[in-house]
Amino acid sequence: MKLHFDKDADALYLKLDASAIVDSEEVRPGVVLDFNADEQVVGIEIRGLGKRLPAEALKEVAIQVA
Numbered sequence: 001m002k003l004h005f006d007k008d009a010d011a012l013y014l015k016l017d018a019s020a021i022v023d024s025e026e027v028r029p030g031v032v033l034d035f036n037a038d039e040q041v042v043g044i045e046i047r048g049l050g051k052r053l054p055a056e057a058l059k060e061v062a063i064q065v066a
Helices: 055-059
Strands: 002-006 011-015 023-028 031-035 041-047
């Protein structure tokens, strides 16, 4: 799994695995899901992140594993 923040595009992308993306769907304004050939979600893009989170929140990422 990879997480990438593009500061210039103000977008966060979460790549869940290395599957090729064959389709994408904007499920909510600014939220795009990427699908592989098996119709599994393999990527999630959140656009306009600066509007959704304060700038300070973008400086730190915390991962919790249960």
